Structures are given as structure tokens and as C-alpha cells.
């Protein structure tokens with residue numbers, strides 16, 4: 001009996017969250033036409049989300065590309081000619097690894113900080129203060145982060161793709177006895193524009209997820225520093241899960 | 257004039273406000289006193305529509321705000337200034353940007369005029385030239401002053417003060433009291449203050465109302481409250497640990 005009522009409680013909480021999240025998204029959509037008012041805030045967010053995240057993304061990508069080359073070579077051995085390695089690395093990076101790993105790294109760095117910042121604003125009554133000054137918190141806080149997310153995630157992903165392929169190339173040439181020419185040749189041979197666009201489409205969705213989930217958890221914060229910590233963790237966990245679900249969904253739509 | 261009529265509010269399963277009736281007249285300063293957790297902040301937040309009542313009404317100059325749409329609430333809120341309990345300064349913005357935020361967001365004036373207004377409001381709270389400081393660099397008393405400058409930036413008709421002197425030393429607290437009195441006399445602002453600092457309540461108020469168990473149990477001039485025959489009021493204003501409030 002207790003278990004059943006607990007499960008019921010969980011279901012109700014889940015529906016409540018979905019409802020509130022939908023309301024937030026609705027308010028966000030209604031505020032989008034006011035974006036000229038927010039240009040300064042948007043550029044601040046882009047600087048923080050995009051430019052300041054670049055070193056972390058590049059570091060992650062370089063190694064991801066390198067590992068992909070090593071692992072692909074291992075799987076190819078005796079089955080597929082090594083001259084196809086460039087194409088395999090390129091496809092894996094552009095379709096899947098670039099967008100998803102960038103998104104997961106940004107969910108940890110930016111999603112967490114959005115939730116922490118807005119959560120602190122919530123518990124110190126700064127959000128109430130905005131409301132009393134007749135400034136819509138969704139327009140002032142959520143919209144700039146959302147726009148910055150859906151713009152900067154694809155931009156970061158393009159950088160990530162490029163550096164990961166460079167990493168794969170470097171490993172192939174230095175450790176796997178391939179020539180630069182054969183790597184790039186197979187990269188070019190297998191490259192399809194649809195792969196790139198599919199990957200970038202994913203990253204737009206990931207940018208939306210990271211910013212909206214970060215803001216939602218920030219606004220939902222209650223109870224001081226402990227509450228801020230919980231919201232931050234929840235923002236990262238929930239956005240990571242949603243990123244993987246969205247990844248599967250978009251992959252089935254675009255490449256299925 | 258603000259009229260609060262039979263206001264009820266339940267928060268997380270607990271009835272906080274159990275039928276508040278209160279009228280605040282134009283130009284007066286009314287102070288609400290009461291213990292921590294009595295619902296003073298919750299009551300203030302109802303007046304600007306941050307909370308919606310479960311039942312009862314709030315009228316601001318005859319306009320019933322309880323069922324207002326968000327856009328109507330935003331229009332109404334421009335006539336209010338609020339000093340929050342913890343000042344609630346935006347810590348990503350400088351002092352000058354905090355004070356000027358509403359002016360800039362609502363594009364009420366050109367930029368040079370906004371700078372002038374910000375400087376004027378800061379001077380009024382004795383913080384001339386503090387525009388470029390960050391809230392993190394300020395003491396508690398300075399934060400309250402900046403909060404006060406921000407509350408009066410849009411030249412409101414009403415100011416709500418949530419514990420303006422709590423957590424300050426007696427001298428700084430008294431300087432805030434003086435500022436509140438000065439704002440009232442200079443700008444003819446109607447004010448509602450919430451406090452448990454009795455020295456402050458006696459000094460700034462035209463009338464004092466005591467909130468206890470979700471209702472207003474006494475209201476009157478500072479003199480009347482000081483001499484009230486209600487035992488609960490006497491216990492609170494004299495600060496005794498034993499009495500009807502704590503036996504409740």
C-alpha cells in the first residue's frame with residue numbers, strides 16, 4: 001500500500017513538473033518577439049556560453065577524435081581496409097560524437113551555472129524583485145539564455161567537429177601509419193551534407209534543452225544554499241538524460 | 257488607499273493568513289508587527305500580486321487586483337517600490353545598474369536623464385558616487401540603502417518595506433528610519449512597513465497593526481499600541497518570552 005501511494009506521488013510530481021515546464025516554455029515562446037530589447041543580455045550570454053566554453057570543448061573534442069580513430073582502427077583490423085578510417089571517424093564525429101559530447105560538456109558547465117545563478121536569485125528574492133519592478137523574469141532571464149543556447153551550441157559543435165577530426169587525423173598519421181592524404185580522401189569520399197545538418201539540428205535541440213532545463217530548475221529552487229545545490233545537480237542530470245533521448249529521437253527521424 | 261478585505265492564504269498545507277482586514281490610507285505609514293514566521297512577508301507580497309489569495313480581496317485605489325492579469329499587475333507594480341528583507345540586489349549588476357534597471361527596462365527616460373536620476377536617488381540615501389560598486393562589496397546597511405534607492409527610482413506612490421532595519425546596528429538602523437520618514441514627508445509616499453524592531457515601528461509609523469495567528473489583533477497609533485490592554489500586544493512590544501503568544 002505504501003509503495004503504491006509512493007508511486008502515485010511520483011507520478012503526480014512528474015505530471016506537475018511537465019505542466020510547469022510547459023508553462024515556462026509557453027511564456028518563453030510568447031516573449032521571443034521582444035528579443036531586440038535583450039540584445040545586450042543575449043551577447044553577454046553568448047560570450048559566456050560560447051567563447052568561454054571553447055577551451056573545454058576543444059580539449060574534449062581533440063581526445064574524442066583521437067580515441068575514435070584508435071577504436072575504429074581496432075574494429076577495422078582484418079575486416080575493413082584502413083584507408084576507410086577517415087570516413088569512419090568523420091561520420092562518427094559529425095553525426096554523433098561532436099553534437100552529443102559538446103552538449104554533455106556544456107550541460108555540465110553552462111546548464112549547472114544557469115541553474116545555480118537563477119536558483120540563487122530565486123532564494124535571495126531577486127526574482128521577486130524583478131517581478132515587482134514589472135520586469136518579466138522569463139523575458140529578462142530565460143529568453144537570452146535560450147537564444148544563446150540554440151545559437152552557440154551549433155557553433156561550438158562545428159568547432160568540436162573540426163578539432164575532433166584533426167585529433168583523429170593526428171592519431172592516424174602518428175600511430176596508425178596512415179598518410180594524411182588517404183585519411184582526408186576517405187573523409188571527403190564519405191562526407192554527406194545531410195550528416196552535418198543532422199548533427200547541427202541535434203545541437204540546436206540540445207541548446208534548447210540545456211538552457212530551458214537550467215532555467216526551469218533555477219526558478220523551481222526553494223530553501224537556501226542546499227536548495228541551490230540540489231537544483232544544480234538536477235539540472236545537469238535531467239538535461240543529460242533529455243539530451244540522450246532527443247539524440248535518439250532526432251537520429252531516428254533524420255537517419256532512420 | 258489600499259484596502260485588504262478578509263484575506264485568506266494557505267501555503268504548503270498551513271494556513272498562514274486567516275482573514276486579514278486592513279486599510280492603509282493615502283500618505284500614511286502603517287507598520288505591521290508580528291513574530292517571525294507569522295506571515296508578514298507573505299502579506300506584503302499579496303499587495304503587489306506576488307501571491308494570489310485563496311479568498312478575500314485587495315483594492316488599490318479602488319481597483320481590485322486579486323484577479324488581475326499579469327499585464328495589469330505589471331502596470332500596477334510600476335506605482336510601487338519594494339525594499340526586500342534581504343535587499344535582493346542583483347549581484348551581477350553594479351549599484352548604479354541596480355538603481356537604474358527599471359528606468360532602463362521601461363525606457364522611461366533618455367540615458368543621460370537616467371544617470372542623473374540614479375545619482376540623485378543614491379545621494380538621497382547618502383551613497384553619492386557609489387554607482388560602480390558591486391553589491392558584494394557593500395555592508396548590510398549599505399545594501400539596504402541601495403535597495404531603498406532602487407525602490408524609489410521610479411518615483412512610486414507606494415513603498416513596501418520588509419524589515420528595513422533588521423540586522424543593522426542601532427545607529428545605522430536609525431539612519432534608515434530617518435530616511436523612511438524623510439521620503440514620506442518629501443515625496444508624500446504611502447508606506448507599509450513590516451518589522452519586529454519596536455524602536456523603528458514607534459518612530460516611523462502613523463499607525464501600527466499587530467499580526468498574530470493569521471489575523472490583525474490590534475491596530476492604532478504608536479501611543480495606543482504601547483498602552484494597549486491586549487496581553488498579546490503587551491508581550492510582543494515589551495519582548496517577553498512568557499505570555500499569551502508563546503502559550504498559544
Ligand SMILES: Nc1ncnc2c1ncn2[C@@H]1O[C@H](COP(=O)(O)OP(=O)(O)OP(=O)(O)O)[C@@H](O)[C@H]1O
Nearest residue numbers: 267268272290291292293294295296297298299341
Ligand atoms: N513561497 C512559500 N511557499 C510555502 N510556504 C511559504 C512561502 N513563503 C512563506 N511561507 C511560509 O509562510 C509562513 C510565513 O512566512 P513569512 O515569510 O511571511 O514570515 P514573516 O512573518 O515575514 O517572518 P520573518 O519575520 O522571519 O520574516 C512561514 O511559515 C513560511 O514557511
Ligand SMILES: [Mg+2]
Nearest residue numbers: 296297341418
Ligand atoms: Mg519576513
